[in-house]
Amino acid sequence: MKVLQINSVCGVGSTGRIATDIHHILINQGHDSFIAYGRGFPINCDSTIRIGTNFDNYAHVALTRIYDKHGFGSRNATIEFLRKVEVLNPDVIHLHNIHGYYINIEMLFDYLKKSNKPVIWTLHDCWAFTGHCSHFESISCDKWKTGCSNCPQKNVYPTSLIVDNSKNNYMSKKDIFTGVRDLTIVTPSRWLSALVQESFLGEYPVEVIHNGINLDVFKPTESMFRKKHNLFNKFLILGVANNWNTKKGFAYFKELSKLLEKDEVIVLVGLSEKQKKELPKNIIGITRTNDIQELAEIYSAADVFLNPTMEDNFPTTNIEALACGTPVITFDTGGSPEIINNKCGIVVEKKGINNLKRAIETVYEKRKSSYFDFCIQRSNQLYSKFDRFNDYVNIYNNIV
Incomplete structure (x- = not known):
């Protein structure tokens, strides 16, 4: 069986690593x-095809910034790529993110x-069935159900600085993305699966396959992290x-830091240098790291x-976090709460700082040890x- 995956990146970022893992x-x-x-640049894969050039990417960005026509550029790059696909003649084509200029x-x-x-199409966000944005939950927008227009997120990725083309984009996507004879959509969460079935993509079968991680790396790991940052006897919120x-x-x-007790501290990983300089004293800032072993140590x-x-x-x-034995507190947003149950974490109502603080107090009182085994078991x-x-691979085998 010959499989061709298509994604914006290869081996980097969450979607790029999923593609190389498969x-x-x-x-x-x-x-x-x-x-x-x-x-x-491709990482961790020796059989790749580059679609277009950096110049093609920049031209597609310009088309998006000015005319809000994301996904409608890169014509020459796509013509050349499809010629290569004809020669390759794959048995299965697996799409991931087809946005990304x-x-x-x-x-x-x-x-x-x-x-x-x-065709398998894994949706990692909502871009496929909106007129512009990749996410809309934070602003409670439901225009995607009937037809986008006057987009409230025109200046959000994929950013348009001038034209709002969301109405035409929506109608064009509906026409373009429907009518494929043998297409199966995959979503990582039940939440996104439900949205897909409400959208114009609802004509297709939808499978849910959760994201996975390397459990040989993400596991309870001893480290000198607490000693390095002088965090002995501190309750560490990550x-x-x-x-x-x-x-x-x-x-x-930032708001939570004002409510912490003296033996509590926040550690944030992935901050910019500018953000680090703006932190209060009870938040320790760490810049982004691609060292997954270091991340496992911090989670642990x-x-x-x-x-x-x-x-x-x-x-x-x-x-x-779960795989490292650490309980999770999350807002009830998107597919995030699906990852845990009440034995390995707490789901709280969105936009409630007091709810977050109470959940933290609950974990503080019960201690991490009461959640630890359940976290490992679930992961x-x-x-x-x-x-x-x-x-x-099982889906590939079933459809070929």
Whole structure:
């Protein structure tokens, strides 16, 4: 079996690593696997196809910034890529993020409809069925159900600085993305699956495959982290993000710091140098790290992992914390609460700082040790990347 995956990046970021993890499972099982990507450099994969050039990316960005036509640039890059696909002749085409300034969605789906090849499409966000944005929960927008227009998030990724083309984008996507003969949608969360079924993509079958992680790395790990930061006898509240902003709940940590007891401290990983300089004294800031061993050490050192995200699909950070034996507190947003149960964490109502504080107090009183075994058990049962990404291979085998 020959599988072609298509994603904006290869081997970096959450979606890029998912693609390469699936790639290695396929290779180990004796299949042929290729990854086509649109930006940056490929990592951890030796059979890749670059779609377009940096210049093509910049031109697509310009088209988006001015005319709000994200996904409708990169024509020449897509023509050249589809010629390579014809030669490669894969048995299965697996789409991931097809936004990201690198491919023309109209030309891609025209090819998919004509080729009649089995298609898997993993949605990592909501961009496929909106007229502009990739997430809308934080502003409680439901225009995507009937038709987008006058987009309240025009200046949010994929940012348009001038034109609001959300109405035309919505209608075009509806026409482009529907009508593929053999397409199966996969979502990491039940939450996103439910949204897909309400959208114009509801004509397709939807499977839920949770994200998985490397449990050989993310596990209870001893370290010198507490000694290094002089955190002995401190109750450590941890937050981790690739990019801290309002939607990730950065402001809640600042507000929470005013309510902490003397033996409580917050550690935030993934901050910019500018953000670190603005922190109060009881928040320790750490810049972004790609060292997953270091991350496992920090997760393990924490007493509780706090994720006050305002919108998310199925945050991997929750899973990583659980695998290291650390209970999770999260807002009831997106697919985030699906990751835990009441034995390994607490789900609280969105936008409630007092609810967060009470949940932290609950974990403080019960102690991490009362959650530890349940966290490990749940991560082992549900979130091994080898199990979850092998689920994709099973789908490939069933549709070929």
